[in-house]
Amino acid sequence: MYPKIKRRPTRKVWVGNVSVGGDSPIRVQSMTNTSTTDLSATLSQIQKLVEAGCEIVRVAIPDEKAVNALKDVVKESPIPVIADLHFATSLGEKAVKAGCAGIRINPGTFKNKANLERLLKVCKDYNCCVRIGINAGSLEPEILKKYKTPSYRAMVESALRWVEYVVEKIDYYNLKVSLKSSNWWETVKAYLAFSKKSDFPLHVGVTEAGGLIPGTIKNTMAISYLLLRGIGDTLRVSLTGDPTEEVYVAYEILRNLGLRALHPEIIACPTCGRCEIDLSSLYQKVETWAKKVKADIKLAVMGCVVNGPGEAKMADVGIAGGKGVGVIFREGKIVKKVPEKTLLDEFFKEVEAFLQAHPERVINPRQ
Ligand code: SF4
Incomplete structure (x- = not known):
């Protein structure tokens, strides 16, 4: 009835009280699109996501106001909260200290290595799960110089470089990795190549995939291709619009592969x-x-x-x-x-x- 899928063995990591990788179910996550400073709108959206089956939620932390609001979001959220960070590491440290269960960092947007190192050490102190979120649209300049284009090889080198950095320099292992492009096939090639070289759990999905119909198709192409090959420990179906739709689509993909069911x-x-x-x-x-x-x-x-x-x-x-x-x-x-x-x-x-x-x-x- 369903394809036989042998999942790639990966390390088990923890995002708060939710395990990812190893023998854990493939976790479904999403991201709020409310202003994080609007506590009631953010919590109400998280509640709807939870009802849809979301297990981990990410919120944007663009500035100081958002990081100040994060403490209350974390306190009230029934599921672990991940802080999404770009550019400023001081926000990251505050987010970790506010109790978020994980952070997503895009190393290509962190210019100051000393600050990044300090942030990663705080993550280690708080056992805050780190997602190294490589995005084809924001690779480090030296990688882009080497590869000329943000190809899958460029993404893989960037990801491996950062994993090695966190493991060797920080001695920290509560990590997962994503390698996303808005091109589904480039995304797939990046995950396939990376998965041969690392056993850290993978967060799979296609970035900037578009609205419900085109976005569902693009995500399903990439996510299904990878899951059929046993690759993927947690997923986010990125869609422009209501994030609860991301969760329903995620479970449809998982159910149709015989990996996980939630709704009829x-x-x-x-x-x-x-x-x-x-x-x-x-x-x-x-x-x-x-x-x-x-x-x-x-x-x-x-x-x-x-x-x-x-x-x-x-x-x-x-x-x-x-x-x-x-x-x-x-x-x-x-x-x-x-x-x-x-x-x-x-x-x-x-x-x-x-x-x-x-x-x-x-x-x-x-x-
Ligand atoms: S009504 Fe539905 S079940 Fe009946 S012939 Fe048409 S498509 Fe098929």
């Missing part, structure tokens, strides 16, 4: 001229509902008797539409035939009944 899978037909119920609206309602449910179950929402009964039978609970009616299947058997206007309510009742009979299919996302 929905089988739905595209509809055609044979459909005699309002299947699109029915589907939308089921999808919205399913985003709030954490269970490894398969639902089917099908338009007519051509493929409807077959798919509905194979699902845990399914609908096969008819003329203004729907037949509901549960565990392969017809349980009800109901008019269209009560179809959704009856369907949800059957799903609830299924989950009561199969509590093992309900998922606790923090395991």
Whole structure:
């Protein structure tokens, strides 16, 4: 049913109380797009991300005000918070001391090595996980000079150089690495090459991937390619828009590879001229509902008797539409035939009944 995937052995590191790498599940993370200084907006977005299944959240720390607000964000957030830093290391030290579980640094944007060394030593003192986040758009000048373009080889050399620096100079190992480009294939090549040379856990994703449809496609191409080869310990699907969508897309990728499920899978037909119920609206309602449910179950929402009964039978609970009616299947058997206007309510009742009979299919996302 799913491809056989052998995950690449990696070190286990910790972002607060969430492990990444080793035998940990592939962790799903996202980033808030609120101003970090707006505590209520940031916490409300974090809460929505958590409901969607996000396990680690990153917040931007562009200035002193943001780092001052971070303490409260960390205190109130139900999941570990990572501070995202560029350019100024003094902010980094304050962020670590404010209690963030991890920092993401882009070494290409840190000009002063002495400051960076001091920051990394503070991370070590506080056991704050460090992500070395290499980005093709901001490689160090000497690397760019050597490679002429921000190629995957340039990204890999930069990443290896920084990993070696942190390990040898700081003697610190609570590290993960990302090597992102806005070109998915260049991104893939960078991760493939890096993974042959280091066993630190990898945070995978494509940067600046765009909005929901193009961004989902670009991320899925790169992330799936890597995960199929066992590469990737945590992922962020980068999308322009509502970050909760990043989390739903991440789980869709993981579920379709048989790596991890969180929300119900929905089988739905595209509809055609044979459909005699309002299947699109029915589907939308089921999808919205399913985003709030954490269970490894398969639902089917099908338009007519051509493929409807077959798919509905194979699902845990399914609908096969008819003329203004729907037949509901549960565990392969017809349980009800109901008019269209009560179809959704009856369907949800059957799903609830299924989950009561199969509590093992309900998922606790923090395991
Ligand atoms: S299941 Fe029926 S309504 Fe849906 S696409 Fe197939 S033929 Fe059309």
